[in-house]
Each structure stands twice: as structure tokens, then as C-alpha cells.
Amino acid sequence: MVHNDIVDAILSGKNHRIFCIYGEHIQETKLLDDIHEYLKRLSNPPGRSFEKITILGSRAHYIERHQHQGLFFQQRYQSSYNEWGETVQHRLRARGVTIDDLEWDQWKKWFELEEIWEKPLLQLSSGEWQRFSLCYGLINRPEILIVPDLLNGLDQEWQHKIFDRIVGPIHYTGLLIFSSDVPAKHPAVQNISMGSSGGIPSTAIPEFPTSLFDAYHEYQSKFLSASTGPVQIRMEGVNITYGEVQILKEIHWHVQKGNKWNIQGPNGAGKSSLVSLINADNPQGYSQPIQLFGQKYGRQSIWEKKARIAYFGSDFFQYFRSSKTLEDVVHQQLKTPYLKTIQPSMFLIDGFLTHFGLAPYRRTPYSRISKTHRRQLLLLLSYLKSSEILLLDEPYQDLSHHQIKLNNHFLETVQPSSSQTVIFVTHRADHKPNFLNKVLKLKEGRILNTI
Incomplete structure (x- = not known):
């Protein structure tokens, strides 16, 4: 079920273009998938038509689709498959085919990708993945970008810096919608609480017997x-x-x-x-x-x-x-x-x-x-x-x-x-x-x- 009140709040927002949907059990819902499907079906909302909508996949989903069979621990996997898999550069260049080297230098600087430019995606840490993934989503400047758990894995500095980049040098003019377990602390972000709208009721923490x-x-x-x-x-x-x-x-x-x-x-x-x-x-x-x-x-x-x-x-x-x-x-x-x-x-x-x-x-x-x-x-x-x-x-x-x-x-x-x-x-x-x-x-x- 799409949460129409949340969608309406986003589409009617006049002073914000970045929206954080947060809630205690946000990871246990498919809210962003629902919003994505709902927006795709909206043929002509007031004032605009959404043709370019991007929803980013998670690091976990990428690993599930590309891992070898068997149990690998992080660093052993990295050592054994050091040259295996597509790199940050390969994936981004395939996405931004019209971007020249000078502009790539800017994107690398904005998201601090220089040291991981040649790194296979399977080797990225959670924080590195978030920076790469957001860059991947923004380079084609979709009208709406949907990012599950954007702040997950980012340290405190990057949880603030990421929005400075978006409203500053990147100057993204589309709508960014992301989920989080806690509200974002940045003036450019409008936080929308799930509250009782589809949320799962909190329960008391039981004492350990x-x-x-x-x-x-x-x-x-x-x-x-x-x-x-x-x-x-x-x-x-x-x-x-x-x-x-x-x-x-x-x-x-x-x-x-x-x-x-x-x-x-x-x-x-x-x-x-x-x-x-x-x-x-x-x-x-x-x-x-x-x-x-x-x-x-x-x-x-x-x-x-x-x-x-x-x-x-x-x-x-x-x-x-x-x-x-x-x-x-x-x-x-x-x-x-x-x-x-x-x-x-x-x-x-x-x-x-x-x-x-x-x-x-x-x-x-x-x-x-x-x-x-x-x-x-x-x-x-x-x-x-x-x-x-x-x-x-x-x-x-x-x-x-x-x-x-x-x-x-x-x-x-x-x-x-x-x-x-x-x-x-x-x-x-x-x-x-x-x-x-x-x-x-x-x-x-x-x-x-x-x-």
C-alpha cells in the first residue's frame, strides 16, 4: 500500500527538494519500492511529468547477485579475487557515457572517489559504496532519485557533507527521496516521519531473564x-x-x-x-x-x-x-x-x-x-x-x-x-x-x- 500522505507531502513541497522518510522500523517496510511504483504510474502530476525516475540498489543486493558460491570473509575474499569484478570507474563510465575526463575529475573530487576509482565494487566498504552509489545515481540527473538507507554506513562527516555537495557544486535540481532510521540533520533536508502511517508499533525491551x-x-x-x-x-x-x-x-x-x-x-x-x-x-x-x-x-x-x-x-x-x-x-x-x-x-x-x-x-x-x-x-x-x-x-x-x-x-x-x-x-x-x-x-x- 502506497502511503499517499507521504507522496503528497513530497510532491507539494515548495522549499525542499531533498526528503528523508524516517522511522524506527523503516528497514522492515517496502515503502520506497511502493513510492517508486506509484510515481511511475503517475502520468501527469500537477505541474510536471516524471519520466526519469531512478531507484538505487543496495550494496547487499549487488553482493547477492555477484558473489561466488560458498562462504567468504571480507578480506580473504578481497585477497583471492583482487582483480575480479567491475570497478568503480567501469560502472560509472558505462553510466555516464557523455561525460568527459574533466567532468569526471569533478565527480571524483565531489565524492572522494580518487582512491577507489580502480577498486572492484565487491571490495567497497559500506561507506565507499554509498558515495559511489549516489554518484552513480546523480550523474544522469534524473528528475527523481530514490535511495534506500542513504545514511547507512556513512560517518558523521559524510552524513552532512553529502547534502552540501548535492545543493552546492553538483546543484541537483531534481527530487531526492531517501529512507533512514533517524531524521537527517541538514537544513536542506525535509524530514518526514512515518509515525503511525504504516509504521510498526514499538514494543518494550524485555529484561534478560x-x-x-x-x-x-x-x-x-x-x-x-x-x-x-x-x-x-x-x-x-x-x-x-x-x-x-x-x-x-x-x-x-x-x-x-x-x-x-x-x-x-x-x-x-x-x-x-x-x-x-x-x-x-x-x-x-x-x-x-x-x-x-x-x-x-x-x-x-x-x-x-x-x-x-x-x-x-x-x-x-x-x-x-x-x-x-x-x-x-x-x-x-x-x-x-x-x-x-x-x-x-x-x-x-x-x-x-x-x-x-x-x-x-x-x-x-x-x-x-x-x-x-x-x-x-x-x-x-x-x-x-x-x-x-x-x-x-x-x-x-x-x-x-x-x-x-x-x-x-x-x-x-x-x-x-x-x-x-x-x-x-x-x-x-x-x-x-x-x-x-x-x-x-x-x-x-x-x-x-x-x-
């Missing part, structure tokens, strides 16, 4: 009590280069057992590359001065490392595929290939599935449950894995406010009294749980400071 809390800490004590030495990650002058671009520069960083780290930094700061080293998904790590759990980087097998580090990130979710039921995925993913690891009790598994709203889908094929439920399942499994380090890389992308609050409430309940090390990557203050007590700030591949 005391019985589950006690069982969870008893379970963690079985593998955390055997943790080795106080320093779990030691980097002494790490440098990572992709092609001619240096991504990480002289990284000196120690992570001690029980630390609760928040890694921050703008898009392109090197956060994902740092995560790939911790998670044993970057082959360059073997030549770097890195120790994991007191041993040189290459002394342990990749499976030994992954058994000790529970990881969840947006790319893990994008590349994971399974035809098994949700219940089968749970038991499969909690195990580490070739190793015998401590497993949670069925009481814990059942309790977690119930608490996070997944119990009704136990016997449903993983591929048939919603994306938000799939993402929540894989995130939940990182909590249940018997690992000394919990590594979460922008874990809340595409989750609703309710889900974010539910996960943060769980983490804030169990982690302050847990000796598990946590590394939580996010630049969004509204995503950050309140138990994190140490901060690593990256900028242009260097450590800006640690707190």
Missing part, C-alpha cells in the same frame, strides 16, 4: 577461566598496503584480557582492515609484527584462531548462505571445523532464540526467514560461541531500533561482569553499548589516539 544470565556466566566460566596471558592481541608497527595504497600505518596496539574496546574512525580510516587482521582473514597478517594470544600470528591454524574469536560483521552476513533450517544452522555455526570446542546447553540455545524472537522459526529454512532475522541469528550465535574475544564490526547495520536496543540491553546486562574481551566497531553513538570502556580512534590508517 535471571535464569539465562546465570546459565550464560556459568557457560562462559568453562572457557574464559582457561584464557592465556593478559595480552591477547599485540601489534607493534603494523603496516597494510593494497596495491599502491597504504591502509594501515605503524599500528601499535595492545588488547588485554577483559578489555571492552570501541574502535572508531571515519569511512576509509582502516577499521575493516584492522578487524581482518584480528579475525585471521588478511593474508598480510602473516608478515606483520602481530601476536595473538601470546603467539606469533602464523603459529596457530586459522581454525584455532577462529575458535577463540567470535566474529560478526555485515560482510559475514552478506556472504553466508545455507539451505538448512535455522536450528541446523545454530548447531553448525557453533562448532569449529576440525576442533572440539565447548558448546552451550540446549537451555541456553532455546532461551536465546526465545529472547531474541527467533524461536518460531526453528524449523524454517534459513533462506526463507527475513533478512533482519537472519542477521539477528548470526549475531546471536557470536554471543553463544565459546570464544575469548567477541569481535563485532558494525553489527547493527540494517537492524531496527528495537533490535538494536534489545541487543545492547543484553550486552549491557552480561558484559560488565564478564571477563570476555569485546571489540566493538562503530562510529555511531546511538549504536554503542554503554559498557565499552576503552576507545581506539583511527584516521587515514593511523591511530589518532587511544583512551
